[in-house]
Amino acid sequence: MAVVILAFGISAVLLARVNPIIFRARSRFQPGTKRWDKVLLSVILPAMVAIIPLCSVGCRSVSLVGRPALGHVSHCS
Structure with missing residues (x-):
């Protein structure tokens, strides 16, 4: 279970660094x-x-x- 949580965390950090606009847009409800x-x-x-x-x-x-x-x-x- 720790491996999966670590993998999710790493993928979130990579997504935030590679494409921060998509990360912000998908992380909350839009109008x-x-x-x-x-x-x-x-x-x-x-x-x-x-x-x-x-x-x-x-x-x-x-x-x-x-x-x-x-x-x-x-x-x-």
Whole structure:
């Protein structure tokens, strides 16, 4: 999980250095943003943030229980 967070941080810094105009434009709501767009973003953004810790907890619980049941594919390493 630390590797993913570090990679996100490095990519954000690189984007800010390479193209600061896009970084500023995409980091906040612009005037004229539609209401449905704000509602959609309020659902998608927390899901994007939550997926990394939730997956790591899921992989940890699979490794504690043992091998998954027959026919179940595990993506945990």
